[in-house]
Amino acid sequence: MAKRTVSIYDIAKLAGVSTATVSNVLNNKGSYSEKTKELVLKIAHEQGYVANFAAKSLREASTKTVAIITPDVSNDFFSNLVLQVEGHLREAGYSSYICNTANDPERESSYVFDLLSKQVDGIVFIGGTARVPIEARVDVPVVHIDHTGRSGVRREVFVGNDLPRLSYDMTATLFGHGCKQVALASVSASLYRTAEHDQAAGYYNYLQDHGIRLDKNLVLEGPYRQTSLVEAEQLVTECLESGYAFDGVVALGDRVALGVANALKKHGVDVGREVRVIGMDDSIYSRISTPAISTVNRHTSEMAERGVQALLALLRGEELNESTIVIGHEVIERATTLGA
């Protein structure tokens, strides 16, 4: 701790060699004698040398860092994706900035500028909008995971489920159990409706395909005010107290489903028999609640993996032949639809 910071230059002087040689040794590049190598390494270690990342990045015009931008890391659907993406990137030698926008579009765009300044090599959006500020000249590759909408960036790829189909399957599951009046429950931030819109589509499509008349009183939509759980509970309570009847609920999210189930339970409804409920995400919420909530596994591991694969390919400068990667999904039935 003699000097404020020990640089490659200090090592060079101490070892009696040039900075070029030190750099070579430290990076396993070029050529040097075994003897020099050992000496340099020894001194570097003794001095507690740590490479200055800023200098390296400046010189190389690359940071080996990518940004992961997500609306809410405290939501475990997103946090799991973030963690997996981060893990795969790490294996590939990339560090990640994890950026939480708290569903705030302004923050999302301010992050983009900030990250551009930080010279990230790529950006991964998880959830939220695909709203890259147009003034921002993003020329790094961008991957959108569970995202909808275009952003106008040159090199970008979308990875996610077929959302209309996913909710179609949810709806079909309920009708398949003999439900006659199926409600839709959705809680979302108004500014971020694109994904919810796609998700709701499957519900509408199913009704249409089967000649079932849409009852707008059974479309329970609310803003994301407090937590989706509480919000959903309220929506269902209001609906019940208005006297509307239903025997099935397609809930766009497990937390929403949990809120729905809670409201029903409080009204003495036997969830799973009298009213069937299906959520989406296969989160821990759906597993721990009683009764256990039927849901849809969205194959997030695959999303993360394919997303990172695509990003790495773009980073390598490869051209991708598909700009949209569709990930499968799977309905998981539990007590709230099986009634077991």
Add this chain to the structure above:
Amino acid sequence: MAKRTVSIYDIAKLAGVSTATVSNVLNNKGSYSEKTKELVLKIAHEQGYVANFAAKSLREASTKTVAIITPDVSNDFFSNLVLQVEGHLREAGYSSYICNTANDPERESSYVFDLLSKQVDGIVFIGGTARVPIEARVDVPVVHIDHTGRSGVRREVFVGNDLPRLSYDMTATLFGHGCKQVALASVSASLYRTAEHDQAAGYYNYLQDHGIRLDKNLVLEGPYRQTSLVEAEQLVTECLESGYAFDGVVALGDRVALGVANALKKHGVDVGREVRVIGMDDSIYSRISTPAISTVNRHTSEMAERGVQALLALLRGEELNESTIVIGHEVIERATTLGA
């Protein structure tokens, strides 16, 4: 997009001024005429200029960035802390690296080296160990939130609850309700036992203070294998099936408490009346489960706030007169102890 990247030099040339002036204008420093300012700003905007952070950091030997190291961002106790810390830092003009160690000590120490290389201005540890690798010459300030154990860093401060006292209060709550046989349930990674050790202490202390004999069969400790919830469920099940009786459980964590409650419910026990359970963290789990779980609010907002305050003070070069900041806590009683 004519050039690969537009630098301060390009702006200077276009505006017919020097880089020094451009730098001044862009940073509101030094002095310049209103006219120059407007011209520079206009050109910078036109060219889509974005400051190169690496160059700036290199020059200033400061990154205005701090690292937040945490064992598990998918645990909402930690993720909430992380988010709050990040928010406060952001307000103070600092960016954050969020680093997830996945409870892996190797990763924790590799992060430290990595971050040192990235020239972070400070480090915030949340949860986990306080194990800063001794070979690492950390001379940036370090704040430990909900952490125990010293690390040997020069400028560091600890912020957290009085854990022995916290669990003492939990235990007291159960005995206060007339419980006679109170068990302790704890799930933790063996490598990270320091915090759990402190937490368990309160339970032991209470028994000792009140002349209650410790029954080791009622100490339910398990490793963190799958999830603490499942693990706890298993521990309690085993205990019940071995024929040990208890009428109260101090669970070190809400997820643990939830697992305990689930196991009891499955065995037909009326949780809250026959057996009282108290968890810790006041997480969403304790609120959404039925019956609602009694818990301890650990004042995480205050932890985050005081922690960041301390870090900022250290960053400013101030000397702190206290190296340990104790945050209060509060028992929140719900159905699992009130039996309502």
Add this chain to the structure above:
DNA sequence: TTGAAAGCGATACCAC
């Protein structure tokens, strides 16, 4: 008010 130039730490080309 403005500018010339040094220097932060690392890399890489090109001589030797």
Add this chain to the structure above:
DNA sequence: GTGGTATCGCTTTCAA
């Protein structure tokens, strides 16, 4: 196998 040196983009003295 080794070393001198220009360079990345920016900030900051010190002069003008």
